[in-house]
Amino acid sequence: MSLTPYVFDATRENFDALILGNSMRGLVLAHFWSPKAGPCMVLMPRLVKLAAEYGGRFLLVMVNTEELGQRARGLGVTSVPTVKFFLRGEAVHTIHGADSDATFRAALGQFLANDQDRLRMTALRMHQDGDTEGAIALLARIAVEDPGDLAVAADLAKLLTLAGRPHEAQTLLAALPASARAQGGIAALLVHLELIEAANQNPQEHAADVDTPPSRLTRAAQALFEDQPEQALIELLELARQAPTFRDDIGRRAMLALFGMLGGEHALTRQFRARLAELSV
Secondary structure: OEEEOOEEEOOOOOHHHHHHHHHHOOEEEEEEEOOOOHHHHHHHHHHHHHHHHHOOOEEEEEEEOOOOHHHHHHOOOOOOOEEEEEEOOEEEEEEEOOOOHHHHHHHHHHHOOOHHHHHHHHHHHHHHOOOHHHHHHHHHHHHHHOOOOHHHHHHHHHHHHHOOOHHHHHHHHHOOOHHHHOOHHHHHHHHHHHHHHHHOOOOOOOOOOOOOHHHHHHHHHHHHHOOOHHHHHHHHHHHHHHOOOOOOOHHHHHHHHHHHHHOOOOHHHHHHHHHHHHOOO
C-alpha cells in the first residue's frame, strides 16, 4: 500500500520489487522498524516528512520487522530502528537509531547529487578560491532556474553578506514564501541579517537613553558584534517583552538564533531560555 506518493509498506510479496528493484532506478531508503520500539515511532514521521520534502528524489519503504524479521536479518539488521540506503540492488549506507534530520540530510546529500547540486558545489569552491563575485553570479543563475532550492538561496545570501551586500541578501530571503522563511537555517540567517542592519544604524538615530524598540534592537546588535552576548540577550529579552509585534517579534527570534549559536548547554542559553519561556506564561 502506498502511504504517500513516495512512501510504501513492504510485504513479503513486494519486498524485492519495492527495495531492490526500485534501487536499480534510484535511491531507496528502507526503514526497518517495530511497533514495539518507541524510537521507531519517533523516527517514522520524520522520515515521511523528509520523503515529502525531497519530492520523489528517493523512495521510502517501511519494513515491519515483526512481519519481515527473516528478510531484515538476512540484510544484517539486528536492531531497530535501522535505515538502509539501497542503490543498484545493494545497501550502500546504514544509519542505526533515530539520528537527527541533519544526519539523514548529510547522508542523502552523498547519493542525491544532481546537476544543480554540482553547480552549487562549484560555486562554493569558486568562493573558497577567492572568486566570490563569480560564485555569486553562478548561484544567482541557479536560483533563477530553481527558486525553490533553499540551499542555493541560503548560500547566495551568505556570500552576498560576505561580499558586503547584506541588504541584497536580506531582500533575497525576504522574498521567499513564509513557509521557507520559517525553516531553521533561513530563519536564523534572516535574524543575522536584521542584526547586521541594526548594528549599522547611525548611533545618533537611536540614542542610548531612548527606550524604543529600534534603539533596543540597535543596542542588542552592537553588543552582539562586540562579543557581549549576555548584554545582547538582556536587550532582546526586554524587546520581546515590550514589543512582540515589532518586526515580527525580532526580540524572540533573535534570542532563539543566539541560543543556536551558543549551544543548548551554554549557561546563558539555559538562563535566558527559561526567562523567555516566562513571557508566554
